[in-house]
Amino acid sequence: MAVTTDGLRKTHIPMLDELLGGGMPEGTSILFTAMPGVASDVFGYQIAAERMKNDGDLCLIYTNTKTPVEIEHTFQRYGWDLRSSLDSERAFFIDSISPMMGVPAIGKYVVNDLKDSENVVKNAIPDVAGGTAVIEDVATLLDTIGVDQTFDLIRQLNEAARANDVNILYLFTRWNYEEAMVERLSGIVDCEVKLFSIEEKVIYRQVFAVAKSNWVETSKIKIFFEVMEPGGVRVFIPKVLVTGPYNAGKTTFTHAIAPNTVSVERQTYELFPTTVGLDIGHIDYKGFSADVFGTPGQERFDLLLEPLGREAIGTFIVIDSTKPETFVRAKEMIRMCRTEAIPKVIIANKSDLPNALSPEEINKKMALWEDVSIVPVSAMNKDGLDQALGTLFNLIYRV
Amino acid sequence: MAETKKEKLDKILARFGEVGQIKAAGIVSKEGLLITARMTPEMNERIVAALCSTIMASAETASSQMGTGSVSEIHVKTEQGTILLQPAGEKAIMIALAESGAQLGLIMMEIETRARQVQEILEEV
Amino acid sequence: MDELTGGLPDNTMTLVYGPPKTGKSIFCYQFLRQSVAEDDLCMYLMTDYNLSQLEAQMMAFDWFIAEYIAKKKLYVIDTASGSVGATQKEMKNMMISFPQNPTDIVSKVIQELQSIYQEAQRFRSVLDSSTTLFAFNSPILMIRVLKSYTMRIKMAGGTGVITYTEGAAEPQIETMLKATVDNIIHLDGEEMTIEAMAGLKHTGVGYQITDAGIAVG
Numbered sequence A: 001m002a003v004t005t006d007g008l009r010k011t012h013i014p015m016l017d018e019l020l021g022g023g024m025p026e027g028t029s030i031l032f033t034a035m036p037g038v039a040s041d042v043f044g045y046q047i048a049a050e051r052m053k054n055d056g057d058l059c060l061i062y063t064n065t066k067t068p069v070e071i072e073h074t075f076q077r078y079g080w081d082l083r084s085s086l087d088s089e090r091a092f093f094i095d096s097i098s099p100m101m102g103v104p105a106i107g108k109y110v111v112n113d114l115k116d117s118e119n120v121v122k123n124a125i126p127d128v129a130g131g132t133a134v135i136e137d138v139a140t141l142l143d144t145i146g147v148d149q150t151f152d153l154i155r156q157l158n159e160a161a162r163a164n165d166v167n168i169l170y171l172f173t174r175w176n177y178e179e180a181m182v183e184r185l186s187g188i189v190d191c192e193v194k195l196f197s198i199e200e201k202v203i204y205r206q207v208f209a210v211a212k213s214n215w216v217e218t219s220k221i222k223i224f225f226e227v228m229e230p231g232g233v234r235v236f237i238p239k240v241l242v243t244g245p246y247n248a249g250k251t252t253f254t255h256a257i258a259p260n261t262v263s264v265e266r267q268t269y270e271l272f273p274t275t276v277g278l279d280i281g282h283i284d285y286k287g288f289s290a291d292v293f294g295t296p297g298q299e300r301f302d303l304l305l306e307p308l309g310r311e312a313i314g315t316f317i318v319i320d321s322t323k324p325e326t327f328v329r330a331k332e333m334i335r336m337c338r339t340e341a342i343p344k345v346i347i348a349n350k351s352d353l354p355n356a357l358s359p360e361e362i363n364k365k366m367a368l369w370e371d372v373s374i375v376p377v378s379a380m381n382k383d384g385l386d387q388a389l390g391t392l393f394n395l396i397y398r399v
Numbered sequence B: 001m002a003e004t005k006k007e008k009l010d011k012i013l014a015r016f017g018e019v020g021q022i023k024a025a026g027i028v029s030k031e032g033l034l035i036t037a038r039m040t041p042e043m044n045e046r047i048v049a050a051l052c053s054t055i056m057a058s059a060e061t062a063s064s065q066m067g068t069g070s071v072s073e074i075h076v077k078t079e080q081g082t083i084l085l086q087p088a089g090e091k092a093i094m095i096a097l098a099e100s101g102a103q104l105g106l107i108m109m110e111i112e113t114r115a116r117q118v119q120e121i122l123e124e125v
Numbered sequence C: 001m002d003e004l005t006g007g008l009p010d011n012t013m014t015l016v017y018g019p020p021k022t023g024k025s026i027f028c029y030q031f032l033r034q035s036v037a038e039d040d041l042c043m044y045l046m047t048d049y050n051l052s053q054l055e056a057q058m059m060a061f062d063w064f065i066a067e068y069i070a071k072k073k074l075y076v077i078d079t080a081s082g083s084v085g086a087t088q089k090e091m092k093n094m095m096i097s098f099p100q101n102p103t104d105i106v107s108k109v110i111q112e113l114q115s116i117y118q119e120a121q122r123f124r125s126v127l128d129s130s131t132t133l134f135a136f137n138s139p140i141l142m143i144r145v146l147k148s149y150t151m152r153i154k155m156a157g158g159t160g161v162i163t164y165t166e167g168a169a170e171p172q173i174e175t176m177l178k179a180t181v182d183n184i185i186h187l188d189g190e191e192m193t194i195e196a197m198a199g200l201k202h203t204g205v206g207y208q209i210t211d212a213g214i215a216v217g
Helices: A041-055 A068-077 A083-087 A114-128 A138-144 A147-164 A179-187 A250-257 A299-309 A324-336 A359-366 A385-396 B005-017 B045-066 B104-123 C024-037 C051-059 C066-070 C102-119 C130-136 C139-155 C171-180
Strands: A029-034 A059-063 A091-095 A132-136 A167-173 A191-200 A203-213 A223-228 A232-243 A262-267 A273-285 A288-294 A314-320 A344-349 A373-376 B022-029 B034-038 B074-078 B081-088 B092-098 C013-018 C041-046 C074-078 C094-096 C123-128 C158-165 C183-187 C191-196 C203-210 C213-216
Touching: A029 A147, A029 A179, A041 A059, A041 A068, A041 A132, A041 A167, A041 A232, A059 A068, A059 A114, A068 A091, A083 A091, A091 A114, A114 A132, A114 A138, A114 A147, A132 A147, A138 A147, A138 A167, A138 C139, A147 A167, A147 A179, A203 A232, A232 A250, A232 A273, A232 A299, A232 A385, A250 A262, A250 A273, A250 A288, A250 A314, A250 A344, A250 A385, A262 B045, A273 A299, A273 A385, A273 B045, A288 A385, A299 A324, A299 B045, A314 A324, A314 A385, A324 A359, A344 A359, A344 A385, A359 A373, A373 A385, B005 B022, B005 B034, B005 B104, B022 B045, B034 B045, B045 B074, B045 B081, B045 B092, B081 B104, B092 B104, C013 C024, C013 C139, C013 C171, C024 C041, C024 C051, C024 C123, C024 C158, C024 C183, C024 C213, C041 C051, C041 C102, C051 C066, C074 C102, C094 C102, C102 C139, C123 C139, C130 C139, C130 C158, C139 C158, C139 C171
Parallel strands: A029 A167, A029 A191, A059 A091, A059 A132, A132 A167, A232 A288, A232 A314, A314 A344, A344 A373, C013 C158, C013 C183, C041 C074, C041 C123, C074 C094, C123 C158
Antiparallel strands: A191 A203, A203 A223, A223 A232, A262 A273, A273 A288, B022 B034, B022 B092, B074 B081, B081 B092, C183 C191, C191 C203, C203 C213
16 A cells, blocks of 8 residues: 655655655655665665554565564664564565575575576565565675676566565675666666765764766765664754754753753852753754754853854754843854854744744844854743744754 | 052962962952952953853863862963863962963962862951 | 795785695684783684684694683684684674674774774784685685785784685686785695795795694794
């Protein structure tokens, strides 16, 4: 049972659907080309798992590298239930690895000789009509049955997929194959998503990007991602800054959006504590994963703003909606954190209080130099947080 | 007329400075406000106070995260001297900047004694 | 052997190959023992025995690595234990993988390299043996995997050894394997031949496997 929006079927990978214009048209194929060391399997499995759960998809998994037991175990690690789909026969394996290892094969279909893969899978595709097929791993095919046979296999499977409205997902570990061959490979599928890693000094980030697509114009956007156990693929935002004038509610806001936040703050001679160092937390929200850093607001700590603001890729500027006299200070802090040039959202906090200004009034009073979204929030009551997060994350990854 | 708390604290700081090899000293609140200090003209006392509270609070938070209990002293060894921080009760921090090559043993004993005196004064009713 | 060649050249990959039972694994144990003596980190990818067995095998030569392991200087990738969902918890220096899943193996190698890289500029690596890996995978694919492995080890500052049983794969694969490494040592049971080594000419010498390891000469 396919679920369509404008005829496109979601992949359920955060940001991938946006990059693909909403999802995959029925019957199309995606090649996940992964540099060795970057996991491609989680992408294939996540699409299958989410579709089985949310869209009622039938699913087949062809494997020539991991045993079915290993795959089931992997699904479990990510928090997805493959077992019940297997039991209810809504999902099945095409086992092409166990015979090679000399262990009992598990699966509706068994491929005893890799050369037979093409026929077995082709004939199995109608079994999952309207659903999803995962093919793991193309590299093994290339090196066992040869380039020409593999290309033939992919062409045949794509044809079968098109005829049966099946989305077919190829997982490909890109060892040191010739560039020309890999380009040709990209040419015989409808879409290619590249997975690779960026090593900045020692910090190592994983990235995916849509290299080509037959149904939508591709943008060059690279998406940082993390793989969580459980959880699967999460789009990763390395640093989100939370700043703003003294007592606007930055620490409260940070704790509200990132419950495990650690704050370096001290009790003042007044009623409430003040941040003397920073707030640091982590947020997991709708497929996004981000580290959050909150600054102090008191002027005597202004020297901390620049180092705390370094390399942030998005900012929340928290202001007290009832205190327009602090707006100038807010603008000053934006400058000191060096966040003029990055995506930002103004959090009009304490919006529940009777004398709180409305976003329109705040906009006028702040006289900002650009069009910045202003979201009314009550950090204490946890209102408006969803809108705040959604607004900033969409800005950061504006497709 | 009886001495104010500030006058008492100033006296303690003055005596502390007599130890020798101490370039600067101060008493700051844990929230980063300056209580009293004797620093060189180049130093911005307000900012130094704020940042020392950041160091102490960050160390305390780190220690809490690592489960190692309360912080008793902090030494920051720098190119041109050592910055010493010692809690003075629950609300204040005693700071000292010792020259390079200073006899840290003596200075640390002094700072401990003075910190206790500061604590008593601040806790007086 | 070190007297002969001055040890294995720094930051290179060495292939130790020969017929079965000629001391290739013992060469690896010796290499690890040297690592312990010099307090270097060592990444050990094992295919036919697990860590306990390695420890036991080395004890037979009076080489003790328990303390070295306790200091977390040994980074293990165990592809021998094989059971999925093993109860043994994976740690940054103790990982499990499967011989038929080279993608996963390289993934674990890269993960361990990140930890190693943060601790040391130089380290050693052992892969014992590639024979088992060739048995589980398409030979050409394995060559690609070993190329990838070798490149990663060297990039991170490692000096490594890979073992291989002569005849386990076809001649052209063996040739490709030899081309992937920098140095080649052949053990035939009696003679140790250095077929290639940076800065050295072809040399041969007799050797014996004794209670104290491999004795040359």
